[in-house]
Amino acid sequence: MSGEATPAVSLEGVSYRYPGTNAGVFDIAFDIMPGELVVCIGPSGCGKTTLLRLIAGFLKPDGGVIRLAGDDVSQTPTRRRECGVVFQAYALFPHMRVWENVAYALRVREVTLAERRRRAHEMLELVGLSGLHNRLPTQLSGGQQQRVALARALIFKPRALLLDEPLSALDAATRVSMRDEIRRIQRGQNIASLLITHDQDEALSLADRMVVLREGRLVQLGAPQEIYDRPADAFVANFVGRANLLDAQVIDAQCVETPIGRLATPPHGYEAGSVLRVLVRPERIELVTPGIGENIFAAQVLRDRFFGATRQIEVATGNGRLEIETAARDRVANVHVPRDAIQFLRNT
Amino acid sequence: MILRCVTGCYLVYLAVPMVLLLTGSFGELWLNTLLPTGLTLRWYRDVAADPSFRRAFLSSLAVAAITCMSCAAIGLPLAYAVFRAESRRVRALSRVLYQLPVALPALVLAFGFIVVFSSDTLPWLGSIWLLAAGHVVLALPYFLQAVVADMQRLDLRTLEDAADSLGSNGWQRFAHIVLPALRHSILAGLIIVAALSIGEFQFSNLIAGFLNRTYPVVLLQAFYGATGFACAATVILLALALCAAVAGGLSAGGAARMKVTVA
Numbered sequence: 001m002s003g004e005a006t007p008a009v010s011l012e013g014v015s016y017r018y019p020g021t022n023a024g025v026f027d028i029a030f031d032i033m034p035g036e037l038v039v040c041i042g043p044s045g046c047g048k049t050t051l052l053r054l055i056a057g058f059l060k061p062d063g064g065v066i067r068l069a070g071d072d073v074s075q076t077p078t079r080r081r082e083c084g085v086v087f088q089a090y091a092l093f094p095h096m097r098v099w100e101n102v103a104y105a106l107r108v109r110e111v112t113l114a115e116r117r118r119r120a121h122e123m124l125e126l127v128g129l130s131g132l133h134n135r136l137p138t139q140l141s142g143g144q145q146q147r148v149a150l151a152r153a154l155i156f157k158p159r160a161l162l163l164d165e166p167l168s169a170l171d172a173a174t175r176v177s178m179r180d181e182i183r184r185i186q187r188g189q190n191i192a193s194l195l196i197t198h199d200q201d202e203a204l205s206l207a208d209r210m211v212v213l214r215e216g217r218l219v220q221l222g223a224p225q226e227i228y229d230r231p232a233d234a235f236v237a238n239f240v241g242r243a244n245l246l247d248a249q250v251i252d253a254q255c256v257e258t259p260i261g262r263l264a265t266p267p268h269g270y271e272a273g274s275v276l277r278v279l280v281r282p283e284r285i286e287l288v289t290p291g292i293g294e295n296i297f298a299a300q301v302l303r304d305r306f307f308g309a310t311r312q313i314e315v316a317t318g319n320g321r322l323e324i325e326t327a328a329r330d331r332v333a334n335v336h337v338p339r340d341a342i343q344f345l346r347n348t
Numbered sequence: 349m350i351l352r353c354v355t356g357c358y359l360v361y362l363a364v365p366m367v368l369l370l371t372g373s374f375g376e377l378w379l380n381t382l383l384p385t386g387l388t389l390r391w392y393r394d395v396a397a398d399p400s401f402r403r404a405f406l407s408s409l410a411v412a413a414i415t416c417m418s419c420a421a422i423g424l425p426l427a428y429a430v431f432r433a434e435s436r437r438v439r440a441l442s443r444v445l446y447q448l449p450v451a452l453p454a455l456v457l458a459f460g461f462i463v464v465f466s467s468d469t470l471p472w473l474g475s476i477w478l479l480a481a482g483h484v485v486l487a488l489p490y491f492l493q494a495v496v497a498d499m500q501r502l503d504l505r506t507l508e509d510a511a512d513s514l515g516s517n518g519w520q521r522f523a524h525i526v527l528p529a530l531r532h533s534i535l536a537g538l539i540i541v542a543a544l545s546i547g548e549f550q551f552s553n554l555i556a557g558f559l560n561r562t563y564p565v566v567l568l569q570a571f572y573g574a575t576g577f578a579c580a581a582t583v584i585l586l587a588l589a590l591c592a593a594v595a596g597g598l599s600a601g602g603a604a605r606m607k608v609t610v611a
Contacts, residue, residue, distance in 0.1 A: 056513055078512040091510040094502060095528045105514035107524070156515065 006070045007031035008192030009055060009160050014064035016054055025050050025216045027064070032160065035190040037183070041203040042213035043239065048196045051213070052162050055194065057081045068159045084153030084191075086163040090145045092137035098148050099124065099133035105156035123151040127185060143174040150182065154189055161186065161193040167202060179206060200240050204228065212236050233346045237279045244280040244322050245345070249273065259320030264294050265342045277345045282312070282325040284341035288334050295337040304332070366586065372579030384576070391580035395570075401581065403559070404566035407476065408588070411552075411562055412545040414480035419491045419541045420534065422484065427495040428526070431504065443496075450489045454550035457482060461555055474557020482555055483545045490544065491537035498533030543589050563588070 009032040017024035025047040032038045040048045053059045055066060057078035066074045073081050092101050100107075103120040111119075124133050127147040137145055146166060153161060166182065167175045183206055186193050197203055203210055204224045212220040212227065220232040231237035234245050248256040248263070250270045256263050256278060263278070270276060288296060299315035299322070313324045313332060322335060373391055375384020395401050430446065433439045449457075461482055465473045472478045507529060511521045527534075549564040556565055563585055570578040 056509075058509055058512070078509075079515045079517060081513075082515070083513060085510065085513040087506055087510060089503065089506065091503070091506040093507060093511070093525060093529065095531070104511065104516075104524070108511075108514065108516040108520050152510075152514070 005033060007067070008034045008036075008069055009194065010065075010067040010070075011055075012065045012067075014051075014054060014061045014066060016050060016059055016061050018050075023047070023216065024062075025054070025213070028213075028218050029064075030211055030218065030221050032192045032194060034192050035187075036208045037186055037193045037195060037206060038209050038211060039195045039197060039203040039207035040211045040213060041197055041200065041240070044198060046213040047216040048198075048213050049164055050216075052085075052164050052194060052196050055160070056083050056085050056162055082156065082159045084156070084158035084161045086146075086149045086153050086161070086166045088165045089169060090137075090149040092145055092148055092152075094137055096137075097133065098129070098135050098137065098140070101137065101148055102133075102151045102155055104152060109156065119155060120151075123155045124148075126154075126188070127151045128181070141174075142170050143178055146170065146178055147181070150185060154185070154191070158191070161189075161191045163193065163195040165196050165198070167197070167199070175202075182206070204240070210240075212240065214239075230343070231279065231345065234277055234279070237345060242282050242323060242325065244282060244285075246278050246280070246320060248276050248278045248344075250276070258318075260317040260322060260337075261297050263337060263342060264339050265344075266339060268344055270344070279343045279345050280322070280337055280341050282323045283310075284338060285322060285324045285326070286336040286338065287324070287326060287328050287330050287332055288336045289330075291334045293336070295339060296334050297337070299332055299335045301332050369579045369582050369586070372575055373583045375576055375579075378575050388576075391574070391576040392584075394577055395581045395584060400561075400566055400569075401563075404561050404563045405584075405588075407556075407560040408546055408563040410476055411480050411483060412542045414477070415483040415487060415545040416538050416541050418480060418484045419488055420538060423488055423491040423495060423537070424534070426488075427492050427499065430492070431496055431499045446492050447489050449485055452486075454482075454486055454548065455554070457485060458551045458554035461551075473555065474560070476560045479552060479555055479560065479562065480545075482551045483548055486548065486551065487541040487544045490540045494533045494537035494540065495530060498530055502529055504529065546589050547585070 011031070012029050014028045015024065015026050017026075023045070028051060030038070040051060042048050050059065054061055057073070057076060061074055064074070065072055068081060068083070093104065096104070099117065099120040102123050103111075103116040106116045106119060121130075121133060124130060127150055129144060129147050129151070132140065132144065137148065140148065146169075149166075163182070167178055170178055179202060182195075195202075195206060204227075207224050209222060210220075210224050210227050211218060212232075214235055220227055220236050222230075227236065228241050231240065231243075234243075237243040237245060246258040246260065246263075248258045250256050250268075250272050251262065252272055254265055254267050256265055256276075258278065265278070290296070291298060297317040299317045301313060301315055302321070303312075303314040305312045310325050310327055311329075313326070315322050315324060315332060315335060317335060322337075324332075324335065372378055372384060374387055374389070376386025376388045376390070378384035426446070430439060430442045433442065461478065462473065464470060465478060504526065507525055508521050511525045516524065546562075547564060548562070549568070552562045553565045553568070556562055567578075567581050567585060570581045
């Protein structure tokens with residue numbers, strides 16, 4: 001990220017507490033650069049939708065500053081913020097035809113009827129709905145409604161695009177194609193976007209950067225690969241991707257004791273005797289034949305699920321369990337945990 | 349099979365009184381026979397010629413119209429306030445409160461009105477406005493129920509949020525989104541209100557002044573006279589209520605269809 005460019009969206013210490021509860025978001029800070037797609041992910045109730053509502057202006061923060069293209073909009077009413085919002089259930093106006101829905105932002109801006117029609121058709125073409133401009137929303141499929149919602153949110157060239165779980169109401173097949181479609185349109189319009197989801201595949205595959213929320217707090221911010229490969233803590237490791245999390249006691253500079261046995265690790269700076277957690281991603285564990293060697297353990301299969309491309313196997317090793325994801329078709333006898341697959345996590 | 353049988357029996361049960369009324373209204377003489385003898389339009393002519401029925405017919409229409417307008421004027425903001433209330437407890441409580449009049453016997457309401465409005469300070473007993481005011485109390489819960497349910501079904505709040513984010517102000521949201529999105533339930537609610545007002549007897553009978561008695565009140569008198577006359581007068585009331593419902597239903601359906609065919 002270049003230092004000079006002004007972020008399209010910028011949050012500084014933004015907090016909001018729902019009156020009479022302890023729920024909300026607390027001290028959130030991150031930027032969305034022009035053209036960037038940031039995906040906010042977290043379990044339900046973590047405050048991700050609250051965050052979107054704060055940026056859109058449906059809620060006003062108790063503290064902190066929200067900027068759009070450098071302007072402080074923390075107290076600006078929603079309609080003057082110029083954020084395009086795509087809602088979870090699309091929220092298309094049921095009494096308006098597709099093109100009227102799309103053109104609504106232009107109607108309240110007093111654009112002429114002919115111009116409204118022209119631009120709505122243009123926008124509908126962009127989202128791949130050319131022939132359907134005179135339909136009513138109820139006559140469209142879920143994916144089509146989604147596209148209308150997207151067109152409606154983009155037609156007035158908003159300062160940011162906010163998408164609240166836009167794919168959650170779609171069936172699995174449509175979801176994946178719509179995911180690519182959102183990415184294509186977002187790229188084409190080069191618009192700063194925040195997408196809310198609880199689906200890790202969606203987050204990992206769509207995001208330029210990811211924001212992980214937990215109980216209203218930002219726990220990690222980074223590129224998808226960074227989040228996956230270097231999760232900040234056990235929560236992130238578990239929530240984004242599958243994870244083997246092992247309690248570990250440090251023996252010496254390159255060795256820890258875990259329930260599955262003694263593990264040789266990359267050099268770490270922890271003192272002997274300290275207690276921590278180590279992370280091993282299931283796909284990093286290898287099935288091996290020889291039973292002797294560094295970090296090789298005898299394994300007993302507890303569950304073996306075949307998914308075609310991969311197998312997910314749960315094995316008992318020592319006093320612990322490991323989850324393994326592998327393309328290998330071999331019989332499981334011994335497992336190898338490569339030294340460089342082992343990561344240390346903050347104990348949370 | 350059983351379902352069909354039950355449905356059939358119920359339909360017959362519903363239809364029999366109306367069929368009897370219709371037969372009676374066209375029959376010349378109906379004394380000790382199963383069916384009346386002779387065919388005539390005389391009873392309808394008589395009802396139409398009767399000045400007190402003509403007056404009552406117009407009074408009923410006027411009261412129904414005032415009641416509908418008042419219900420819309422009071423009910424819409426009220427429904428909106430109930431729907432938008434922040435606290436869940438307030439919403440639940442207000443729902444119970446606005447449904448209370450359903451449990452209130454019209455008789456009780458009428459006695460209350462008599463006590464309050466027979467005094468010298470508020471001597472409005474017998475006016476058409478007071479009649480409509482009572483009908484509003486009795487019919488408003490049904491209107492509110494229809495509209496609030498529709499607001500919830502449409503998730504009106506999110507629709508408004510969407511319009512808000514697209515740059516509309518409060519007035520535009522009301523005119524462009526709230527009102528048109530709710531038009532079916534508003535209309536349906538008003539049909540119920542009109543039908544209730546036209547058919548209301550208990551309250552009207554006690555409150556109406558001699559000069560602006562509503563149709564059902566006058567209708568009661570008819571049953572002391574000729575059977576055919578009473579039947580004809582009742583059929584007219586039925587037709588009146590039915591017309592209101594059909595007209596409302598047609599315009600609601602028509603509005604929906606128009607949207608599609610114009611497209």
